[in-house]
Amino acid sequence: MKCCSLLVAMAAACIALMGCSAAHRVDAPSIHLMEAAGYPVLTSVADTSHQLTVQTTIVLGAASGSDCSIAGKVFSLQPPANAASQWTMTSPSVQGWQVADTASQLRTEWTAFVAQLAERxxxxxxxxxxxxxSLQQAIADAIPVPADEALVLRYGFSGEGIANLQPGMVLQVERSVLGERRGRRELQSLQADYEVIAADDGVRLKQVRAETLHMRERPDEIFVLDKLTQSATHLRLLLQNLTPGTSVQRPPILLMGNEDAVLQRVSASVEAHGCDAAKSVAGVECLTFREAVSLLVAVKVNRKPVTFALGTTLGAALDAQRIDPATTTLRRLLSNGRVATVIFPQTRDGVSRIVLQGGDEIVGTKLSK
Known part of the structure; x- marks a missing residue:
């Protein structure tokens, strides 16, 4: 009897931790890749009308305050009328995203919406x-999103060289060094990967891999970056790029602080003048890398962990892993911990429309050689 009770208790604990049952893997409404006039949109909203906007209810908890609504041209958010936890988000529908003026305003309007979200x-x-x-990601998970702009809404990442580090990303730092192997000198690399995870009022870095090659050199910005950034809740990365107005390559820079708005304000000066521009700004620390820095996402391919560059499409990942698109299933981890199946045309064109996000799970059959 004791044995039986113990097994029941273990099973209950296992289910609570979401680690033993396959049922938890698809417990959210499926996300569909839909096209209207050739413009692909990812949506889990069952919208069969021809309206240009759609209202989506999102569980964000009871509102606390008298002025919590956000009204924008493209995105609006309305708090619950009473003590309920469901907020109402108004955004373009699948049909609405076909309107050229709406689509062209997406980045500007989403940036403004997120800024107001931070103020609220x-x-x-x-x-x-x-x-x-986390608010931004919860909303992006719930509303219809243009497939080619999914990273902008979920991570605020536009591919233009600046990114606020957010949960789901992986930061990789690598330095090439001249080492010795089997009596011969060769170019090797020191490398560490850091997962960006949610913590307190922001994020923190968690080291998930390090490669030292048994060398004496152990740069702090590679091997203890998590400790260097532990006092900050917001991290803003300026990837290697040309210094504005010049042909000079600026190294990667990491801005650290506890207010995202402050980091955003100082970014332009740091981009032009380096970390010296941040010295007089209270509450901001700045780190210049001597290494190559890459932004990645961690996914699973046939249950094995793999990282890809942020912005990699499902099609490119399948090519790299030699997986047949016709056999592919994609499961997406949402910000609330639930998982949804992504439904898409299992063709070369279909898989090229979907951009990978952190936590995605890909299952498919390997192509024969």
């Missing part, structure tokens, strides 16, 4: 535990 959070509109990033 600081004003106490949302319960403790929500960060601007």
């Amino acid at each position: 959070r600081r004003a106490g509109c949302f319960r403790a535990g929500w960060t601007t990033a």
Whole structure:
């Protein structure tokens, strides 16, 4: 009897931790890749009307404050009328994203919406535990999203060289060094990967891999980056790029602080003048890398962990892993911990429309050689 009770208790604990049952893997509404006039949109919203906007209810907790609504040209958010936890988000529908003016305003309007979301959070509109990033991701998960702009809405990443580090990303730091192997000198690399995870009012870095090659050299910005950044809740990465107005390559820079708005304000100066421009700004620390820095996402391919560059399409990942698109299933981890199946045309064109996100799980059959 004791044995039986123990097994029941273990099973209950296992289910609670979401680690033993396959049922938890598809417990959210499926996300469909839909096209209208050739413009692909990812949506889990069952919208069969021809309206240009759609209202989506999102569980964000009871509102706390008298002015918590956000009204924008493209995106609006309305708090619950009472003590309920469901907020109402108004955004373009699948049909609405076909309107050229709406699509062209997406980045500008989403940036403005997220800035107002941060203001409402600081004003106490949302319960403790929500960060601007987690609110942003919860909303992006729920509304219809243009497939080619999915990273902009979920991570605020436009591919233009600056990124606020958010949960789901992986930061890879690598330095090439001249080492010795079997009596011969060769170019080797020191490397570490850091997962960006949610913590307190922002994010922190968690080292998930390090490669030292048994060398004496152990640069702090490679091997203890998690400790160097532990006092900050917001991290903004300026990837290697040309210094504005010049042909000079600027090295990667990491801005650290506790207010995303402050980091955003100082970015332009740091981009032009380096970390010296941040010395006089209170609450901001700045780190210049001597290494190559890459932004990645961690996914699973047939249950094995793999990292890909942020912005990699499902099609490119399948090519790299030699997997047949016709056999492929994609499961997407949402910000609330639930998992949804992504439904798409299992063709070369279909898989090229979907951009990978952190936590994605790919299952498919290997192509024969």
